[in-house]
Amino acid sequence: MLDIKGSFYIIDALLAVFLLLIVFLVVNTAITMPTYDYSYESRDIRIAQDVMESLSGKIDFTDQTFIGKISTILKDEDNSKESIKEVSKMSRDKLNSYNLKNYKLCENNVLDGKILASRGNFKKAADVDVATRNYGDYSYTLSVWEN
Numbered sequence: 001m002l003d004i005k006g007s008f009y010i011i012d013a014l015l016a017v018f019l020l021l022i023v024f025l026v027v028n029t030a031i032t033m034p035t036y037d038y039s040y041e042s043r044d045i046r047i048a049q050d051v052m053e054s055l056s057g058k059i060d061f062t063d064q065t066f067i068g069k070i071s072t073i074l075k076d077e078d079n080s081k082e083s084i085k086e087v088s089k090m091s092r093d094k095l096n097s098y099n100l101k102n103y104k105l106c107e108n109n110v111l112d113g114k115i116l117a118s119r120g121n122f123k124k125a126a127d128v129d130v131a132t133r134n135y136g137d138y139s140y141t142l143s144v145w146e147n
Helices: 002-032 036-044 047-056 066-076 081-096
Strands: 103-107 114-119 126-135 138-146
Touching: 047 066, 047 126, 047 138, 066 081, 066 126, 066 138, 081 103, 081 114
Parallel strands: none
Antiparallel strands: 103 114, 103 138, 126 138
């Protein structure tokens, strides 16, 4: 009889350890599962950074960046009204090609906050994503938002 009781205690202990292991694995899996809400939000807040990165990035070393191109136009023409109009048109066309709903591109340093291109009502903006890049003396800020 004592041998049978000992066998039951060993089986009972092994079952308890096995159940604890299963509970530990379930809790560990639940804790480390990614939350989809966080991933969704982080995707939205990087739009301005991504667009600004593509505007200031080179494909290879012979290409001129878009930011470099508009800075050169402004600098070569001494920030004249014509150069600002030309850069504004180029900027609108480029930003519209990215299918942005609402955006505002400003030059902050030389032109003292002049808006080069915009779309949408910035006063009604919620959750504004901002990215800034510098080229020479020029500093450009791109704001992207949802209404």
